[in-house]
Structures are given as structure tokens and as C-alpha cells.
Amino acid sequence: MTAREIAAAVRTGARSARSVLEEHFARIDVREAELHAFNYLMREQAFGAADAIDSAVARGEDPGCLAGVPVAVKDNFCTRGVPTTCSSKILEGWTPPYDSTAVARLHAAGAVLVGKTNLDEFAMGSSTENSAFGPTRNPHDPSRVPGGSSGGSAVAVAAGFSAIAYGSDTGGSIRQPAALCGVVGVKPTYGSVSRYGLVAFASSLDQIGPFAVDVGDAALALEAVWGYDPMDSTSLDATMDSLSDSLDRGVAGLRVGIVRELTEVDGIAPEVQARVAAAAEALSAAGAKVDYVSVPSVSYGLSAYYLIAPAEASSNLARYDGVRYGRRDAGADVATMNSATRDAGFGAEVKRRIMLGTYALSAGYYDSYYGKAQKVRTLIIQDFARAYEQFDVLLTPTAPTVAFEFGSKTADPLAMYLSDVCTIPTNLAGHCAISVPYGTAEPTSGATLTSDGNPKQLPIGVQVLAPALGEATMFRVAKAIEASAP
Amino acid sequence: MTAHEVSRGYEIVVGLEVHCELATNTKLFCGCANQFGSEPNTNICPVCLGLPGSLPVLNERAVEFALRVGEAFNFDVPERSVFHRKNYFYPDMPKNFQTSQYDEPICSEGTLDVDGVTIRITRAHLEEDTGKSTHVGGDGGRIHGADHSLIDYNRAGVPLLEIVSEPDIRSAEQAARYVEELRATLLAIGVSDVKMEEGSMRVDANVSVRLVGATEFGKRCEVKNMNSIRSVRRAVAYEAERQIDLITSGERIMQETRHWNEDDGRTHSMRSKEEAFDYRYFPEPDLVPVEPTAEMRSLVRSQMPELPAAKRERLIDAWAITEHDARVIVDVPGLAEYAEAAVAVLGGGTPKDIVNWLTGDFLGFLNETGTKLDDSNLRPAGLAELVGMVVGGSISRNQGKDVMADALRSGEAPVAIVAARGIAQVSDAGALSGVLEVVFAANVDALDAYRSGDDKMKKKKRGFLMGEAMKATKGDGNPQLLNQLLDQMLEAL
Ligand SMILES: [Zn+2]
Numbered sequence: 001m002t003a004r005e006i007a008a009a010v011r012t013g014a015r016s017a018r019s020v021l022e023e024h025f026a027r028i029d030v031r032e033a034e035l036h037a038f039n040y041l042m043r044e045q046a047f048g049a050a051d052a053i054d055s056a057v058a059r060g061e062d063p064g065c066l067a068g069v070p071v072a073v074k075d076n077f078c079t080r081g082v083p084t085t086c087s088s089k090i091l092e093g094w095t096p097p098y099d100s101t102a103v104a105r106l107h108a109a110g111a112v113l114v115g116k117t118n119l120d121e122f123a124m125g126s127s128t129e130n131s132a133f134g135p136t137r138n139p140h141d142p143s144r145v146p147g148g149s150s151g152g153s154a155v156a157v158a159a160g161f162s163a164i165a166y167g168s169d170t171g172g173s174i175r176q177p178a179a180l181c182g183v184v185g186v187k188p189t190y191g192s193v194s195r196y197g198l199v200a201f202a203s204s205l206d207q208i209g210p211f212a213v214d215v216g217d218a219a220l221a222l223e224a225v226w227g228y229d230p231m232d233s234t235s236l237d238a239t240m241d242s243l244s245d246s247l248d249r250g251v252a253g254l255r256v257g258i259v260r261e262l263t264e265v266d267g268i269a270p271e272v273q274a275r276v277a278a279a280a281e282a283l284s285a286a287g288a289k290v291d292y293v294s295v296p297s298v299s300y301g302l303s304a305y306y307l308i309a310p311a312e313a314s315s316n317l318a319r320y321d322g323v324r325y326g327r328r329d330a331g332a333d334v335a336t337m338n339s340a341t342r343d344a345g346f347g348a349e350v351k352r353r354i355m356l357g358t359y360a361l362s363a364g365y366y367d368s369y370y371g372k373a374q375k376v377r378t379l380i381i382q383d384f385a386r387a388y389e390q391f392d393v394l395l396t397p398t399a400p401t402v403a404f405e406f407g408s409k410t411a412d413p414l415a416m417y418l419s420d421v422c423t424i425p426t427n428l429a430g431h432c433a434i435s436v437p438y439g440t441a442e443p444t445s446g447a448t449l450t451s452d453g454n455p456k457q458l459p460i461g462v463q464v465l466a467p468a469l470g471e472a473t474m475f476r477v478a479k480a481i482e483a484s485a486p
Numbered sequence: 487m488t489a490h491e492v493s494r495g496y497e498i499v500v501g502l503e504v505h506c507e508l509a510t511n512t513k514l515f516c517g518c519a520n521q522f523g524s525e526p527n528t529n530i531c532p533v534c535l536g537l538p539g540s541l542p543v544l545n546e547r548a549v550e551f552a553l554r555v556g557e558a559f560n561f562d563v564p565e566r567s568v569f570h571r572k573n574y575f576y577p578d579m580p581k582n583f584q585t586s587q588y589d590e591p592i593c594s595e596g597t598l599d600v601d602g603v604t605i606r607i608t609r610a611h612l613e614e615d616t617g618k619s620t621h622v623g624g625d626g627g628r629i630h631g632a633d634h635s636l637i638d639y640n641r642a643g644v645p646l647l648e649i650v651s652e653p654d655i656r657s658a659e660q661a662a663r664y665v666e667e668l669r670a671t672l673l674a675i676g677v678s679d680v681k682m683e684e685g686s687m688r689v690d691a692n693v694s695v696r697l698v699g700a701t702e703f704g705k706r707c708e709v710k711n712m713n714s715i716r717s718v719r720r721a722v723a724y725e726a727e728r729q730i731d732l733i734t735s736g737e738r739i740m741q742e743t744r745h746w747n748e749d750d751g752r753t754h755s756m757r758s759k760e761e762a763f764d765y766r767y768f769p770e771p772d773l774v775p776v777e778p779t780a781e782m783r784s785l786v787r788s789q790m791p792e793l794p795a796a797k798r799e800r801l802i803d804a805w806a807i808t809e810h811d812a813r814v815i816v817d818v819p820g821l822a823e824y825a826e827a828a829v830a831v832l833g834g835g836t837p838k839d840i841v842n843w844l845t846g847d848f849l850g851f852l853n854e855t856g857t858k859l860d861d862s863n864l865r866p867a868g869l870a871e872l873v874g875m876v877v878g879g880s881i882s883r884n885q886g887k888d889v890m891a892d893a894l895r896s897g898e899a900p901v902a903i904v905a906a907r908g909i910a911q912v913s914d915a916g917a918l919s920g921v922l923e924v925v926f927a928a929n930v931d932a933l934d935a936y937r938s939g940d941d942k943m944k945k946k947k948r949g950f951l952m953g954e955a956m957k958a959t960k961g962d963g964n965p966q967l968l969n970q971l972l973d974q975m976l977e978a979l
Contacts, residue, residue, distance in 0.1 A: 231543060
């Protein structure tokens with residue numbers, strides 16, 4: 001049952017929110033112990049909320065566009081009265097006194113929160129292996145990662161634990177796990193969804209977005225949370241074109257550019273390239289004008305990202321010092337207590353990025369690192385602008401490979417960072433992008449065999465990119481791709 | 487004391503950094519009350535506590551106040567200014583970075599005239615204040631050795647404007663006068679209550695000395711903890727002399743931060759070794775650039791009040807009062823307006839009379855009783871009446887003082903008080919001659935001395951006799967008439 005079907009059924013009273021929720025928790029009870037999608041399950045609160053929605057419907061009220069829809073949110077969304085850990089030991093024991101704007105909007109739309117999902121610590125990672133509370137497993141092959149950092153949210157949707165889920169995407173943290181788990185994932189335009197109450201990783205790149213089983217649900221899920229918020233100074237005060245209304249308009253006449261630099265990127269799997277080519281053909285067959293386009297500066301995206309994001313993170317994460325909340329490790333004086341707390345509370349990847357970012361901002365290095373990275377960012381924006389003069393949307397792979405095995409990249413941070421090479425440029429530009437599942441393939445090596453002896457098939461996603469506030473067109477193209485999916 | 491002080495061949499070079507808390511209703515980046523003296527940790531929220539996920543939203547009123555400052559000190563206020571993060575760890579700073587401005591401040595290149603000398607002001611920028619720590623136990627309230635520390639975050643996020651002067655100041659007196667002038671102006675334009683004792687205005691001084699004629703600056707020391715204008719004057723003077731002592735005895739100045747101690751009148755080194763801070767400034771990604779609209783700018787311009795310097799000049803010209811009196815009248819908030827209201831309804835006497843009464847007994851009463859000007863029982867019209875009666879001679883100056891005190895306490899009109907108490911100056915020549923005769927009879931010795939004495943002695947004895955006569959009338963005698971009668975009687979001796 002899609003979120004659209006659930007909401008429609010609950011709003012008319014055809015289904016009770018409670019019965020919908022029971023189905024989802026039944027699946028959670030079977031597979032959550034194996035997959036570990038959640039850091040915290042909100043079973044009691046969820047049933048309370050479901051019953052409240054059923055009573056509202058019984059009174060003749062409309063609970064909203066997500067009436068009774070079970071929703072999971074990444075554990076870096078502040079939830080009033082519910083622990084929020086960012087999968088870090090440093091926030092152990094902290095319970096936010098306030099709801100993030102996105103969560104408040106979900107409540108207002110009648111959604112039922114089922115739990116807080118696992119992530120790479122502070123959203124730093126591409127496999128969810130960096131969680132202090134253990135990794136999340138890919139439901140298609142539990143020996144493989146779900147991607148990250150929003151791995152838990154991707155798995156929640158892929159495993160049917162929730163109808164939709166939300167994550168945050170700083171360099172691909174929604175789209176890459178969506179691709180690896182075979183669900184739809186959206187990174188909306190920077191500023192379209194309020195960041196208020198989203199625990200910051202890299203403020204100028206972070207953006208909240210949805211996971212869904214199909215493009216239609218993703219549209220509904222995005223529309224439920226986006227829009228101006230006075231609590232976020234970077235929130236866009238703009239009219240958002242409706243997504244749901246224009247989904248089925250088709251792609252006839254639309255110009256689609258395949259980004260050469262990102263389809264031919266180093267280390268890309270041939271099976272992924274093949275799926276992008278197939279999607280391009282399908283769009284062409286549906287009436288779109290498809291051609292190759294070059295966006296040269298995207299090749300520097302990864303390097304720029306790994307200066308800008310850690311720089312901002314080094315500052316954003318300074319507040320975790322043991323003084324006010326979360327963990328505190330004793331020390332003889334304040335500075336020693338700060339160091340002891342941060343040493344014990346942060347994991348290796350978080351420390352690595354804090355070090356990297358601190359260095360990039362240091363006196364004497366600022367211009368050659370942070371300053372230069374910002375210039376690259378400007379170049380990328382300019383190159384995209386040129387591409388969008390000729391094309392309405394761009395097409396790329398989402399991730400260079402299918403889901404990889406646990407531990408296969410943890411020893412080599414650079415190899416791990418490369419999983420986001422196709423998604424990072426969108427964050428640097430502040431644009432929007434969507435990953436749509438488009439078939440499956442067996443991995444190049446180390447495939448798990450199914451019970452009948454065949455290699456397990458793993459999902460592949462293709463990515464549609466659009467300029468800022470180009471979501472309506474982007475979703476039309478995504479819908480067309482979905483319609484042609486095998 | 488002069489504007490350009492030279493001591494033992496060295497001149498003093500001072501630059502001042504003034505932090506003033508802006509008197510906005512709410513904090514710089516959240517809706518919490520900006521209020522001094524609340525119960526600890528009552529004016530706080532996720533934003534000013536820097537809780538995970540919280541985001542700042544700039545208070546427009548703070549921008550408006552900064553624009554007023556821009557107008558008052560001839561600053562350049564660019565189309566766009568930017569907030570930066572200043573990164574360092576300190577427990578009373580919730581995010582471990584201070585949201586401040588760096589290379590694109592809201593105000594740059596202003597000036598302030600201090601007694602005819604133009605002091606250049608480098609910049610004025612907006613930033614958030616930190617919380618306040620109290621260290622319990624251990625050595626005298628310092629963090630080192632304390633048993634534990636308590637942090638009050640009510641002040642965290644309060645808007646500050648940091649106003650940084652060029653090293654244009656050349657004496658301790660000029661430094662004090664700069665602060666005085668700055669404070670009066672900030673008060674007049676309504677952006678801060680500038681109370682140095684409560685910390686809503688904090689002054690740090692960068693002090694160095696150099697041989698007269700030298701073009702390079704000497705090594706400077708930053709002096710902190712000056713809690714009044716008097717301490718600014720004393721601290722700068724002390725620090726300059728300390729540096730000259732060191733240089734003339736062949737020692738070197740160490741660039742450092744020094745703490746002014748009001749009690750022993752010295753500055754003390756705050757750190758044994760200077761820590762080198764790298765604040766890793768970078769543009770605050772959670773805020774957008776500050777771009778004041780044309781409407782906001784013109785609104786601010788249209789609402790600018792008359793500035794203290796201009797007001798002083800105008801009053802000195804119009805009322806023929808001294809620079810000193812003009813300063814007193816203008817520096818007390820609302821007093822100039824009060825004086826102008828009284829002058830407007832003046833029946834007898836001059837504006838100078840009004841000013842004399844105000845700067846004397848009137849201010850004295852307000853200060854002694856802690857009364858605010860607005861709450862004073864004697865209103866401008868009442869003061870004009872009082873001055874009219876004294877100048878017109880119907881009551882004496884001394885009687886006037888009593889009437890004023892009565893009016894300030896009771897709130898009754900001076901005319902009513904005079905009528906009710908039957909107060910009148912004795913202007914009857916017959917009665918006053920009688921008083922003088924009694925005085926003469928009682929002071930035969932003095933009269934003898936007058937008769938035989940030289941001019942000096944004559945003057946002295948005349949003054950004595952006049953005093954005795956005034957005493958005998960309990961101060962109610964009309965002094966002009968009494969003087970006249972005394973001269974006549976002395977001549978007739
Ligand atoms: Zn607050």
C-alpha cells in the first residue's frame with residue numbers, strides 16, 4: 001500500500017490508522033532485529049497518534065494529507081521528548097525540548113511517527129557503518145550496506161517498516177542509500193525544506209528530503225514538509241509549484257542532458273552505466289530530446305566538498321563539549337573535560353572530518369583550502385547554469401556501484417568518499433535531484449547466492465538533476481523513468 | 487591634563503574597543519527577552535542555548551540600531567555586511583563559536599569629535615554576547631581552583647555592537663573624554679543604556695607609548711576591566727607610565743592583556759604566556775548577508791535626534807551658558823528637554839537661571855533620592871515660576887531653595903507653597919534699617935576696627951556685618967536693599 005493509498009483510506013474511514021500501523025509494526029517485529037533500521041522505536045507514541053487520528057476521522061475531521069501514514073525520520077531530526085542521538089555516543093541521554101519544523105509539519109499533516117532511524121554518526125558516511133550503535137543492513141542482501149548516511153530511513157521504506165521516511169542529504173546521504181536500497185530518494189532545492197531542528201553537519205549543504213516506494217509518494221512526502229519557515233534564515237520564501245498535479249504530464253519535448261563526466265567517472269560499474277543508458281533511451285522513446293552534455297567542473301566537486309563540509313562541521317560540532325547536555329567525561333579542568341568528552345564521544349570518521357575542517361580554516365591555509373573550495377563551488381554553479389541553458393534536466397547515475405559489502409571500504413576513506421561523486425555536485429550548487437530505482441544487477445564481484453544458486457540481484461538508481469526550484473519538471477521526468485522501469 | 491600628553495619625552499597612543507549592549511527588546515538571533523537582572527537561565531531557548539538543530543534569525547531592530555550608530559558617527563554603512571563565526575572554546579559560549587562580523591562589518595570608517603579633535607573610528611560591528619560564569623569556591627571567584635562553576639545564559643545572544651577606534655587618542659584624559667562623548671551619543675540615539683557598572687558598556691584600551699616624533703607604534707598592551715570613565719582615565723594613565731618606566735629602565739614591553747585593578751590602581755598581567763588564538767573565521771552559513779533596505783535607511787535618518795555635541799553648541803549660543811553647564815544639561819537624559827520646556831514658559835529671569843537651578847539643587851535632590859527625572863514632582867512650569875519669584879525679588883534665593891525642596895518632596899506648585907507658608911522676602915527699608923541698628927549695637931568692636939582699618943580691613947569687616955545682618959533676617963532680607971542700607975550707615979559713622 002502506498003502512502004497515497006493509506007492517506008486516502010484513512011481520510012475516508014475505509015482503513016483505520018491503527019490497522020495500518022499494526023501491519024507496519026508486524027514487519028518491524030519480523031525483520032528489525034536483523035536489519036537495524038532504527039535507533040529508537042516510538043511504538044507507544046505511534047499507536048497513541050494513530051488512535052487520535054482515527055478519533056479525528058470519526059468526528060468528521062480531516063487529519064491532513066498524510067493521515068495515518070507511518071513515517072520514519074532520521075535520528076538527526078529533533079523530536080520533542082524523544083531521544084535524538086545522531087548515532088553518536090556524545091549525544092547519549094539527550095532529549096530535545098523541541099520539534100524540528102519538518103517533524104512539526106509531519107504531525108500537522110496527520111503522519112504517524114514510528115521511530116528514529118540509524119545513520120552514519122552526524123550523517124558523516126556513505127554506508128551507515130559509522131553509527132556508534134552498529135550498522136544497518138541492506139534488506140536486499142544483509143551482507144551488504146544500505147548506503148548512507150540516511151541508511152536507516154532507506155531501509156525503513158525498502159523493508160516496509162514505514163510507508164515513507166525522511167533523511168538529510170549533505171552530499172548524497174538520501175539519494176545514494178535510496179539507490180542502494182531500491183527506493184526513491186529526493187534531495188530538494190537548498191532552502192525548500194526548513195533545516196530548523198535538523199542537527200547540523202554542514203549548514204550550507206544540508207537539506208531534508210523524503211524516501212518513498214515510488215515517485216508519487218515522494219511528491220506527496222515532499223509537499224507535506226516543504227515551504228517557507230521564518231525560523232530558518234536560509235529558507236526560501238518562494239512559491240513551490242505543485243508536484244502531484246504535474247507528475248503525469250509526460251516528458252514530450254523536454255530536453256534531457258546526460259552528464260558525461262559523471263557517467264564516465266572512475267570506478268563506475270558497467271551495469272550502472274548500462275542502466276543510465278537504458279533510462280535515457282526510455283525517455284527518448286517517451287518524447288524527450290536526449291543528448292550528452294559536459295559539466296567539466298563537477299570533476300572537482302568531491303575535493304571541494306571534502307573541504308567545505310568538514311570546515312562547517314568542525315564549527316557546528318564544537319558545541320558538543322560536555323558542558324550543557326549529552327555525555328560528559330570527567331577532567332581536572334574545563335579544557336581537559338572538553339577533550340576527554342570529545343575523545344570518547346566522537347567516532348573516528350567524525351574526528352577525521354573535524355581535523356580536516358579545522359585545518360582547512362586555519363590561518364595561513366584558509367585561502368588555499370576553504371577559499372579555493374568556495375571558488376570551485378562557484379565554478380560548478382556556473383557550469384550547471386550553462387548546461388541548463390540547453391537542457392531542462394540532467395541525467396546521471398546516483399551511485400557508481402551497487403551496494404557493497406560491509407567493511408569493504410572502511411579502511412580506505414577515499415574509496416568510501418567516491419560513492420558520493422555523482423551526488424555531491426547538486427549539494428554544492430544548492431539544486432535538486434532525485435534518485436529513481438531503475439532495475440537491478442548482480443554485483444561485479446562477491447555476489448551472494450540465492451537459495452536457488454543464482455547471484456542475488458541488487459538495485460540500481462538513476463539520478464535526475466534540475467536547477468533550483470526545478471522540482472516539478474524533475475518529478476515529471478522521474479515519473480516517466482519509473483514508468484519504464486523493468 | 488591635555489589632549490596630547492607627553493611624559494618624559496614619550497607620547498601616549500591609545501585605541502579603544504567599546505562593546506555596548508543594544509537595548510533591543512529581544513536577543514540578536516532569537517525571541518528571548520533582552521533583560522538585565524532576571525533569575526538565572528530564565529531568558530533562554532534552543533537558539534541562544536545553541537541546542538543541536540537550532541538556527542539563528544537576525545533581529546531587525548539590532549540592524550536598525552546599528553544604522554543609527556552609523557548615522558551618529560558618520561560611518562559608511564555598506565549595501566551588504568556579513569556575519570562570520572569566530573571559533574574558540576569557552577564554557578559560557580553555547581556553540582563554542584561567537585556569531586560576529588569580521589571583514590565586512592555593518593559600519594566602517596566613522597569619526598567622533600572630542601573637544602575639537604577628530605578621532606577616527608575603524609568600525610562598528612554586530613555580534614552576540616556570551617553567557618556569564620560564576621566560579622564557586624577556590625581562589626577569589628576565578629575559574630582556576632574553583633570547586634564548580636555556574637553558568638547563566640540569560641546574557642548569551644544579547645546583541646552587542648563593538649566600536650573600535652583607530653589609535654588616535656593621545657592622552658588618558660582624551661581617552662576618558664572619548665568614552666564620555668561616545669556614551670552620551672549612544673544614549674541620545676536610544677540604542678543602549680550604556681551602564682558601565684552593569685556591563686552594558688565595556689571598554690578595553692590598547693595602550694602604547696613612543697618617543698615624541700617617532701612614526702612607528704610601540705608594543706601595545708590591552709587593558710581590560712575598567713568599570714567607569716574614571717577608571718579609564720586612571721588605568722590608561724597608569725599603564726602609560728608603567729610602560730615608560732620599563733623603557734627608560736632599559737626593559738622591553740611585552741605585548742599582553744592586562745587587568746585593571748580599581749583598588750590598588752594598577753594593571754596586572756592576565757596571562758604569563760600569551761596564547762595565540764586562531765579563531766578560524768568563516769562566513770556564517772546559517773545567516774544571509776545583512777542588506778538594509780532603502781526604506782529602513784531613510785526611516786532611521788528621519789528619526790535621528792539632535793546629537794549631544796550639536797545640542798551643547800546650540801544651548802551655549804542660545805542661553806549664554808558655560809561649556810560645563812551645557813555638558814551637564816545634555817548628558818543627563820531628558821534634562822535638556824526639561825530645561826527647554828522651562829525656558830519656554832519663563833516669566834522672569836534668564837535661561838541661565840533655569841540652568842543654574844537645574845545643575846545645582848535640582849540634580850542634587852534627584853541624585854540623593856535616586857529619583858528619575860521623569861518622576862520628579864517639580865515640573866518645568868513649576869521651576870519657571872520659582873525662578874520668576876526669586877529673580878523678581880518676592881522671595882530670596884535661600885527661600886527659593888526651601889521652596890524647591892518642598893516642591894520636589896510634596897509635588898505642590900511653588901506659588902502655592904509660598905502662599906501657604908507666607909514666605910516673602912523682607913524688602914521694607916525701615917525693617918531692614920532696624921535690623922542693621924541691632925547688628926551695629928552688638929558689634930561695636932567690629933565697627934571700631936572698620937573705622938580705624940585700611941581698605942582691606944574695611945572690606946573684611948563690612949562683609950562680616952553683612953553676614954550678621956543676613957543671619958538676623960534668617961536669610962529673608964532682600965540682599966540688594968540690605969547692601970545699599972549698610973553702605974549708607976557705614977558712611978554715616
Ligand atoms: Zn533565546
